Amino acid sequence: MAQEEQKQSRRKFLFSLGIIGVIIIAVVTFARDMLLYLFPPKKEKKFHKYLVGKRGEIAVGKAKEIKIGKTPVYVVHLEKEYKVFSGICTHLGCIIRWEEDKGRFFCPCHKGIFDKTGKVIGGPPPRPLDQFRVEEEGDLVFMYVKNKTRGPWA
Numbered sequence: 001m002a003q004e005e006q007k008q009s010r011r012k013f014l015f016s017l018g019i020i021g022v023i024i025i026a027v028v029t030f031a032r033d034m035l036l037y038l039f040p041p042k043k044e045k046k047f048h049k050y051l052v053g054k055r056g057e058i059a060v061g062k063a064k065e066i067k068i069g070k071t072p073v074y075v076v077h078l079e080k081e082y083k084v085f086s087g088i089c090t091h092l093g094c095i096i097r098w099e100e101d102k103g104r105f106f107c108p109c110h111k112g113i114f115d116k117t118g119k120v121i122g123g124p125p126p127r128p129l130d131q132f133r134v135e136e137e138g139d140l141v142f143m144y145v146k147n148k149t150r151g152p153w154a
């Protein structure tokens with residue numbers, strides 16, 4: 001009899017221990033999720049910063065081509081600021097070129113034309129050239145390119 005009671009008592013104890021364990025795991029998980037929600041971890045840098053020129057290197061109204069990887073981008077010196085445009089046409093993705101004598105961009109594929117501010121002034125492109133964020137620090141001009149590195153779930 002006493003042995004039977006001892007077995008039952010042990011069973012109850014183990015059952016209670018299991019329940020308490022599950023409750024502790026649930027509370028700890030909930031608390032961790034709440035903390036992550038309230039204080040999200042600092043995200044990775046979202047942009048790459050590239051030096052694209054020095055102040056005074058490009059005359060006002062002119063552009064300079066540089067390559068980011070294999071992709072051309074154009075740094076344009078407008079009257080009050082620098083702009084950096086993608087060298088990819090917004091029509092079907094051909095590579096544009098800067099026409100120095102005309103002060104504009106030209107896409108040879110379907111004769112798309114963009115002015116020095118990236119605005120479409122001729123041909124089929126549906127929208128202006130894509131622009132990159134630009135910042136000047138002292139005499140240097142930097143552009144920022146979105147970091148496309150993603151995790152395996154993206």
Ligand code: FES
Nearest residue numbers: 089091092107112
């Ligand atoms: S791809 Fe540039 S105009 Fe068509």
